[in-house]
Amino acid sequence: MKKQIFLPLIGLVLSLGSSAQTGPATSNPPVPSSGTAIARELPAKRISLPVKIDGVLDDPAWKEASPALDYTEFRPKIGGKENYETRTEAFLMYDDDGFYFGGFCYERTKDSIARELTGRDGFGTNDYIGIIIDTYKDRLNGFEYFVTPLNEQWDAKMSPINSDNGGEDFSWNAVWESGTKLHDNGWSFEVFIPYAAIRFGKKEVQDWGINITRRRRKTEQQVTWNPIDPTKNGFLTQEGFWTGITNIKPPLRLQFSPYFSVYANHFPANQQGQKNWTSKVNGGMDLKYGINQAFTLDATLIPDFGQVQSDNQVLNLTPFEVQFNEYRPFFTEGTELFGKGNLFYSRRIGGRPLHADDLWQHLSPTEQVVNNPSESKLINATKISGRTQKGLGMGFLNAITKTQYATIEDVNTKERREIQTDPLTNFNLFVLDQTMKNNSSVSFINTNVMRSGKDYDANVSAALFDFNDKKNTWNVGGKLSLSQLAGYSAPGKVDAGYSQNLYFGKTSGRFNFQINQSFTDTKYTSNDLGYFTNNNFLDHYGYVSYRWIEPKGFYNRININFNFYLSHLFEQIGQIDKKYQRLNLNFNTNIQTKSLHWFGTYIGYSPKQYDFYEPRVAGAVFRRGSSLGIGTWLESNSAKKYFVELEAFTRTYFDFYKLFAIDFGFEQNYRFNSKFSIAHEINLEPRYNGVGFTAIDDATDEIIFARRRVNTIESVLGFKYSFTNRMGLTFRARHYFSSVENQEYFTLQNLTGELVKNTTFNEDRNQNANFFNIDMVYTWQFAPGSFLNIVWKDAAFNYTNLVERNYFKNLGRTIETDQNNNISLKVIYFLDYLSLKKKKKVG
Numbered sequence: 001m002k003k004q005i006f007l008p009l010i011g012l013v014l015s016l017g018s019s020a021q022t023g024p025a026t027s028n029p030p031v032p033s034s035g036t037a038i039a040r041e042l043p044a045k046r047i048s049l050p051v052k053i054d055g056v057l058d059d060p061a062w063k064e065a066s067p068a069l070d071y072t073e074f075r076p077k078i079g080g081k082e083n084y085e086t087r088t089e090a091f092l093m094y095d096d097d098g099f100y101f102g103g104f105c106y107e108r109t110k111d112s113i114a115r116e117l118t119g120r121d122g123f124g125t126n127d128y129i130g131i132i133i134d135t136y137k138d139r140l141n142g143f144e145y146f147v148t149p150l151n152e153q154w155d156a157k158m159s160p161i162n163s164d165n166g167g168e169d170f171s172w173n174a175v176w177e178s179g180t181k182l183h184d185n186g187w188s189f190e191v192f193i194p195y196a197a198i199r200f201g202k203k204e205v206q207d208w209g210i211n212i213t214r215r216r217r218k219t220e221q222q223v224t225w226n227p228i229d230p231t232k233n234g235f236l237t238q239e240g241f242w243t244g245i246t247n248i249k250p251p252l253r254l255q256f257s258p259y260f261s262v263y264a265n266h267f268p269a270n271q272q273g274q275k276n277w278t279s280k281v282n283g284g285m286d287l288k289y290g291i292n293q294a295f296t297l298d299a300t301l302i303p304d305f306g307q308v309q310s311d312n313q314v315l316n317l318t319p320f321e322v323q324f325n326e327y328r329p330f331f332t333e334g335t336e337l338f339g340k341g342n343l344f345y346s347r348r349i350g351g352r353p354l355h356a357d358d359l360w361q362h363l364s365p366t367e368q369v370v371n372n373p374s375e376s377k378l379i380n381a382t383k384i385s386g387r388t389q390k391g392l393g394m395g396f397l398n399a400i401t402k403t404q405y406a407t408i409e410d411v412n413t414k415e416r417r418e419i420q421t422d423p424l425t426n427f428n429l430f431v432l433d434q435t436m437k438n439n440s441s442v443s444f445i446n447t448n449v450m451r452s453g454k455d456y457d458a459n460v461s462a463a464l465f466d467f468n469d470k471k472n473t474w475n476v477g478g479k480l481s482l483s484q485l486a487g488y489s490a491p492g493k494v495d496a497g498y499s500q501n502l503y504f505g506k507t508s509g510r511f512n513f514q515i516n517q518s519f520t521d522t523k524y525t526s527n528d529l530g531y532f533t534n535n536n537f538l539d540h541y542g543y544v545s546y547r548w549i550e551p552k553g554f555y556n557r558i559n560i561n562f563n564f565y566l567s568h569l570f571e572q573i574g575q576i577d578k579k580y581q582r583l584n585l586n587f588n589t590n591i592q593t594k595s596l597h598w599f600g601t602y603i604g605y606s607p608k609q610y611d612f613y614e615p616r617v618a619g620a621v622f623r624r625g626s627s628l629g630i631g632t633w634l635e636s637n638s639a640k641k642y643f644v645e646l647e648a649f650t651r652t653y654f655d656f657y658k659l660f661a662i663d664f665g666f667e668q669n670y671r672f673n674s675k676f677s678i679a680h681e682i683n684l685e686p687r688y689n690g691v692g693f694t695a696i697d698d699a700t701d702e703i704i705f706a707r708r709r710v711n712t713i714e715s716v717l718g719f720k721y722s723f724t725n726r727m728g729l730t731f732r733a734r735h736y737f738s739s740v741e742n743q744e745y746f747t748l749q750n751l752t753g754e755l756v757k758n759t760t761f762n763e764d765r766n767q768n769a770n771f772f773n774i775d776m777v778y779t780w781q782f783a784p785g786s787f788l789n790i791v792w793k794d795a796a797f798n799y800t801n802l803v804e805r806n807y808f809k810n811l812g813r814t815i816e817t818d819q820n821n822n823i824s825l826k827v828i829y830f831l832d833y834l835s836l837k838k839k840k841k842v843g
Helices: 003-012 060-064 160-165 336-342 356-362 807-816 833-842
Strands: 041-043 066-068 072-075 088-094 098-106 128-134 142-147 153-158 177-183 186-194 205-216 221-224 240-246 254-266 277-290 295-301 367-371 378-387 392-401 404-410 416-422 425-436 440-451 457-468 474-486 494-506 511-520 537-548 555-568 580-593 598-606 609-611 622-624 626-635 642-654 660-671 676-696 703-724 727-748 755-758 767-783 786-800 820-828
Touching (some): 041 066, 060 088, 336 378, 336 425, 356 404, 676 727, 767 807, 786 807
Antiparallel strands (some): 072 221, 088 098, 098 186, 128 142, 128 205, 177 186, 205 221, 205 240, 254 277, 254 820, 367 404, 474 494, 511 537, 537 555, 555 580, 580 609, 598 626, 767 786
């Protein structure tokens, strides 16, 4: 619940900081009042003198820079002016190789500066300053570069495609230089962005959209150079301009990141012919090549993702698969275009083999599975992406996974054979995205999965549009999508499906709303390269919200929201005369207090529901009773050394089984100093008298449900120690425990959805599952873009039908099981062609 309010704010809360030194002190053009459409302009100044990036603006070149002064507050007070003692001063200039951004973030004392070492792309509790560049002036796409008082960097691409993350993709990384220095009355900074780290056109004279933003974490004061009205839709729509950039040329962008890795793995198999210790050595390379000023080729050759964070495995009791986060860098960095239309789920590439779960159908009574790989091996992957001067964005991604086999052994003869579980597969994604005036866009996406042999192929195409009016207040958009499966239902047959989504709303002002309608027919699916749960629905969604954004009384801001979700089947299923599925009505509030705490409340009601998926059999339905949910959450001031997050929600079902569900989450964080911090998170999800699918009775083919007690506990312990701003150690241990204790069984009446008590079904369907993982990572950025990583990963799994309610006994038994330990070392070295060429000339 609580995270929903923060996501739309991220793109607006990026802010800058500057320190006290001497520098040019001329004035900018007059600052327009808050809410106006006037954009400030900053003339571009070219320099020829050298600059040393050390955080101190004492190079003569800075005397020639254009000053960006007079910042305007947009949080917590809209339109407020900076206090002289905490003012911001920034300066911009450029040369043939890139542009320079430097300045001073004044503070009353050094202790007023919020600073914490968090590592590359880590926000932490830091003051920061950043620059946002919109090179094409389309007010939709931008590049962001931020630096903290302790000289830690993060960067991002800004795009409406990333609207789920506030419009920012922080997985994107570039290689650039920065330096900072602390002073008694603030901190100073210098940043150099080479042209290789940004995209722009070939015009002889260019104007770029620009804004500078600073955030002071201890007061949560956020200011920008060009004023921002948070009630207006978009951050880039309110940018200023850096004018008269002359005769700069996009450089040759050719970068290599070769890697070398060594792995040692231990699992106590203790079986003849199978080693407890195994090892491997890998080598490969990532390549980045600028095809032209707009487009970049990224390729990974012989990829190695063995050091990525472990998945948060769970006991899945739902009819749908678990959607996992993506941690593999190639599939997270610079992929914002590929998120268009939500048709791309990168975990499909190199994911679970297509026939891994069908294996047991091919076994004789004397055979057993010796090895069944859970992932397909990725051979290589390539992506091309970029945007032209006229706003046409293009993205192309292609990846190939090799044929996968499972090993089968006869228990009597010990003879082994292999069964193919996944064919050689090619994954392909193509995107076109044309930006238009008024921050509008139209897009086309195509995903294609081609499999060798007799397995089916899949293709999905979608057209999207998103239009805003001239004042950026009203919004209308939608998506039309077509899927085709070739050879799925029968050889040579193509099954085609259709999906549609339309929405309309108001996106600026204190009062906003949206109404949305979507439907999908019975044959549509995008699951082969996307994450897709079900088809055959006609849904309506809407929300209205109102916000108070001027600090008054006890609060800085308040947001209230009412939303509804109504779902029907698109087509009736079999003999069931119902189309209605569910209706959800929700009301929530989110408040930030003057002391920078957050809290909110939630209430939601759902009338009776008809669930067509929980029975796991097409043509069956389960009737759920009405339910009422209430909850609250709070977050203390995260700028403090100790801060907490708390969530508490309950839901009660008004049916014969009286399900009572609780969700309770508590997270606490303590920072000992700027280098060391520790965090602990615990989530409790008990379900009393829950009812859900249990089995299909082999004797009668009846659908069996159970009234059950489900208890889930997740605990995560982590700590971080940063030796320097380029070297750190992180530790994360997660234990997940979930038990299912069935208390009585029922037979589902398929057509009515009612449950009738079953006294003959006597199978033991209790479950007790534990997952335990440790991820410990030492990382050292020994040169720009170059890293040495040492990783220890430990994984244990314990599953039984014997329910153990005691959490600590579950934890102890899981740790006592056979564990898989993996230690690895990986060195990644960044090589830039232009830098190497310059060094060669100098030498």
